[in-house]
Amino acid sequence: MKANSPFFPSYYGEFHCLAGQCEDSCCSAGWEIPLDDESYGLYKALNIPDIDGSLEKGEDGDRIFKTVLRDGKRRCVYLGDSGLCRLYALSGGRLGEVCSRYPRFLEEYDGFAEAGLSVSCPEAQRLILLAKRSSYSALGESPGEELLAFIHPAREHCFDIAFSRPGDEAAGIIYYSGIYLQDELMRGSKEYSLPTGERSLFGRIASLYIGFSSYLIESTDILLDSWREGLIRASSGELGDENALSDKEKRALLGYLVYRYFLKAVNYSDISAVCGFIAQSYHLLTRMPGDAYENMRLFSKELEHNRENLDAAVGYFL
Ligand code: SF4
DSSP: OOOOSOBOOTTGGGOOOOGGGOSSOGGGSOOOOBOOHHHHHHHHHTTOTTTGGGEEEOTTSOEEEOEEEETTEEEETTBOTTSSBHHHHHTTSOOOHHHHHTTEEEEEETTEEEEEEOTTSHHHHHHHHTOOGGGGSOOOSOOSSHHHHHHHHHHHHHHHHHHHSOHHHHHHHHHHHHHHHHHHHHTTOOSOOOOSSOOOOHHHHHHTHHHHHHHHHHHSOOOOHHHHHHHHHHHTTOOOOTTSSOHHHHHHHHHHHHHHHGGGHHHHTOHHHHHHHHHHHHHHHHHSSSOHHHHHHHHIIIIITOHHHHHHHHHTTO
16 A cells, blocks of 8 residues: 655754765765666766766666775765765756655655654754654554554554653663563454553663674674774673763654664564664663764664664564
8 A cells, every 4th residue: 555645753854964064974974875867867968077987886786876985984976075065066956866865764664654864864863862752743643554553552652661761761661562562462462552560671681782782793794894893892891981872862862763663563573573672772872882973873874774784683683
């Protein structure tokens, strides 16, 4: 069934690209950036100098922008020294589909879609970390599909928890809720009901810190050295400053993870695995050594923007 207009968090429309002022540009993230046919045709028609020489075939056979190595980072060949896109200037402001959409994402389910911003972009991250419970309160009615209809109200409950409790406790309750709900589903429940006697499994999450970090090193295809280095330090048990993020930011981070991943239980047919991933990712990002804000962006670049890596990471809890 085709999705209606997507729902989105209240901060979605506030996003504006920082362009030349960006401290961590998406144009130097080392990604393969595809160029769609329509934009390619437009650039050809505009006689953009050396457009063909600036493109190559990516791993999936897509037409992608070439990159150059500068200061240890792989940058898009069109990223100028001023931090601005030269192609944007040459084409009169016409960016390809992927470049103009980033950092927005769209998740489509059966008859239901949600849009959001990715925490991999520093400006989107700033907005996401300012979010409150009300930022996610206009997400619409429960969708019709059976499993989605079951987990959609459960996610509302997890948003309530994420924004009303201290982050660690909330992450542990969300993990417990996922296990409880999966049990309910296996018993054939058709309607979501609140777990009675709420528990926090934060101790279990904390005990998996080394194991989960080691697992990500072994089981995901790591793109960026700084992410690998952080994981290696975490896998040896090293902890960062757990107060680097304020309590409000920790809650907003957990809320973001709930928004981004909870409904993906439909894809994995397992609510407990998705809640485990949400809680464990929250723990890793609030504990691992290094800059907490950079770690969050690296996590997003490595897992959120790579479907195979995300599947592998959730697989830790399946
Ligand atoms: S990372 Fe975000 S703010 Fe920075 S250049 Fe890209 S879209 Fe703009």
